[in-house]
Amino acid sequence: MEPTDRTAMIEFDRVTRDFGPTRAVDELSLRITEGELYGCLGPNGAGKTTSLRMAVGLLRPTSGTLRIAGRDVLTEAPAVRRLRGFVPDTPPIYDHLTGWQYVAFVASLWNVDRAQRDADAERMFTLLDLQEARNQICQGYSFGMKKKLHLAAILVTRPRVLFLDEPTAGLDPRSTRTLKDLLRELCAGGTTIFLTTHLLDAAEELCDRIGIVAKGRLLAEGTMSELRARTGDARLEQVFLSLTEP
Numbered sequence: 001m002e003p004t005d006r007t008a009m010i011e012f013d014r015v016t017r018d019f020g021p022t023r024a025v026d027e028l029s030l031r032i033t034e035g036e037l038y039g040c041l042g043p044n045g046a047g048k049t050t051s052l053r054m055a056v057g058l059l060r061p062t063s064g065t066l067r068i069a070g071r072d073v074l075t076e077a078p079a080v081r082r083l084r085g086f087v088p089d090t091p092p093i094y095d096h097l098t099g100w101q102y103v104a105f106v107a108s109l110w111n112v113d114r115a116q117r118d119a120d121a122e123r124m125f126t127l128l129d130l131q132e133a134r135n136q137i138c139q140g141y142s143f144g145m146k147k148k149l150h151l152a153a154i155l156v157t158r159p160r161v162l163f164l165d166e167p168t169a170g171l172d173p174r175s176t177r178t179l180k181d182l183l184r185e186l187c188a189g190g191t192t193i194f195l196t197t198h199l200l201d202a203a204e205e206l207c208d209r210i211g212i213v214a215k216g217r218l219l220a221e222g223t224m225s226e227l228r229a230r231t232g233d234a235r236l237e238q239v240f241l242s243l244t245e246p
Helices: 048-055 077-081 099-109 114-127 143-156 173-188 200-206 224-231 236-244
Strands: 008-019 022-033 037-041 063-068 084-087 161-165 192-196 209-214 217-222
Touching: 008 048, 008 192, 022 048, 022 192, 022 209, 022 217, 037 048, 037 173, 037 200, 048 063, 048 161, 048 192, 084 143, 099 114, 099 143, 114 143, 143 173, 173 192, 173 200, 200 236, 209 224, 209 236, 217 224, 217 236, 224 236
Parallel strands: 037 192, 037 209, 084 161, 161 192
Antiparallel strands: 008 022, 008 063, 209 217
8 A cells, every 4th residue: 555644654563572581672562654753762772773673674573563664574575675774873884885886886786776876876975975085985984974875875775764773873963963954854755764862852853753662662652742741851851761760
């Protein structure tokens, strides 16, 4: 079914993930709709990254179902891969390629039309301040530059669903501002975004809805207004601390 304004683009249905005797994610259920920017917050070891890695197919759930645009992440994996993009905390850059070559390589894996690739890549290199480094070998890139480069490469594939793990980590303030504006632009165009972050101010500014997890369980989710009403706290930091206190 083609998505509508209220179509669920990311669905966790009682998803659990065990590592031996340790339960990292405990019957997590989420429903994130088209064009929504959803922030997943939690203390270290809360299960945020494990949840994200299951959603992008890098880990299998112990139980439960994950769907992207209505397609099962496990049983319809090839179709799901064409719909989603993933930017991990540490980008998987090939150091022997130039920045432009890396973007072209990633685009080729998605069979992106060359004219579309070049137009989108030019815009991303300009927007993310990578033009001067486009022909430099990636080995010489800083961590922040590599992160922006991998984001550019993924966005050239035009994913309908984008997963970001700590997207602002390693970025300078100007790049962080640019990224925030870009993410809101993508959502306005219909892209659905799921991100994890430890930066509560960024989540408060950016996200349409926020889910707070601890010990693999969803403690609360909603808009900032809804979370404030639940706890009586004014700022997300206070909400977070109230919900996650031992």
